[in-house]
Amino acid sequence: MPAIIDESKPLHKRGDDDRWQSPQYKWSFSKPLAIPPIKGPSGSFVDPVTGEKFSYYEVHIKEFKQEIYPGKLTTFVGYDGISPGPTFKMNVGERSVVRFVNEANTPSSIHLHGSPSRPPFDGWAEDTIAKGNYKDYVWPNVGARTLWYHDHAMHVTAVNAFYGQAGFYILQDPVKEAALNLPNGKYDVPLSIVDRIYRTNGELVSPAGEDDSYWGDVIHVNGVPWPYLEVEPRKYRFRICDMSLSRSYKMSIQTKSNVKVPYHVIATDAGYVQTPIPTSEMVLGIGERYEIVVDFASYAGQNLTMRNPRDFSKNEDFALTNQIMQFRVAKSLSSTGGNGNLPSQLTTLEYPPNPNRVDRTFKFERTNGQWKINGVGFAEASKRVLAKPAYGNVEVWRLENSSGGWAHPIHIHLIDFKVLSRSSSRGVQAYENGYKDVVQLLENESVTVLARFQPWKGEYMFHCHNLIHEDDDMMASFDVANTKANAANGDIFSNPMNPQFRDKPFTGSPSLSEIEGEILPYWAGLKVYEGFN
Structure with missing residues (x-):
């Protein structure tokens, strides 16, 4: 954890909604939404027997500084030194080997949330990466959906995730995406929502030692407090994830006169719903992901606000926690690709038979x-x-x-x-x-x-x-x-603490020949996910 001047816990007192715990933030809706960069592979390998494609990625967990309050730097710890971490965009059926190198002071364990990973690669809380070590995670990439990867180390998950160890991991089915003709490219936008508290020197108030809940008063989307996004008067796809420690949201998008904008839910945590579901408000719990399509065509020239009501659940309210971000709708559009009517059916879901009992x-x-x-x-x-x-x-x-x-x-x-x-x-x-x-x-x-x-x-x-x-x-x-x-x-993958797959000392990044001639063939040879599609 980064050094913080004062580790005393924030005071959690229900009271006036206009209060601040952090220094008052005066720049809401003045900074653009940041879009995390796409993480690219360092090498790939195709198993000559099974035809499985494996790609290698390397991510370094390290401290970095970022300006949140003007003229003050805040210490974070993130994947590749950014928060949220880089976004992975993977095609279904292609395996990934992701080497996480821990350069931070706390142990780490990485969970690909929403993936049916084998136990040694699922982020078991005790299966940690010590400082100076690395661990290879092998992930199957099955089922188009929005996932997120985040820390899962025992008793320090909150601290690690709070300081920045979280990011998006998107599984795509190119054939299905083309057939559905949904908004894509710059019209497909991931949104991570996090609340934090700051000190007067610009540093964060750590959740270390908190044993109830952590209620921040500064809402961030993709790492930026109350950002704005310039949108065209057309359909957009948003992949929304609550990455907060304790705060849930009841999310709506509203006009200046507080009229709620209708939108459609097209996917839940685990992928597409059968048919687009209309709503104008949804509860977003920590870790939940929803994909929604919003049509801004009727709001050209207007500013819309993504909002969160006061007095929802047991969340602590502060001066601006009823606002999340702003959409600035332009008067013209540059592309109509993926802007047609939503399909009447997105997929076919088959559920297990209900045994009509509680087990x-x-x-x-x-x-x-x-x-x-x-x-x-x-x-x-x-x-x-x-x-x-x-x-x-x-x-x-x-x-x-x-x-x-x-x-x-x-x-x-x-x-x-x-x-x-x-x-x-x-x-x-x-x-x-x-x-x-x-x-x-x-x-x-x-x-x-x-x-x-x-x-x-x-x-x-x-x-x-x-x-x-x-x-x-x-x-x-x-x-x-x-x-x-x-x-x-079971088998060698049933024990999440199998020593064969634990962390190892990091001595430097491998060369392309090592990646494609040794590392990926080794993992392919273990048949971790053979036949699983």
């Missing part, structure tokens, strides 16, 4: 000052395996938040699930009707989710994605096929 119940609660799942925390290694689903089995899990004091966005690794029910009056929202990997439990809510436990055997995590809660131990595991008790049920 397991998990209660997310605070016990004796610690965040637990069914009374167990992740640090309790001998107790933390709370489920052992048989491989390929369909199960219904009930996720319960019986507290009136906190919301819990729940993320289950490995699987995509369908939200079947929600106990509160809001029920399952129409825009949630697709495959997901995070579900938002507001206060006193429970939900049931349906999933098939495949395609891999082994141990995976599930947890609250309020990263303060996760670090203070609201995380457990499930072991598909009970491989921990019986190793013969």
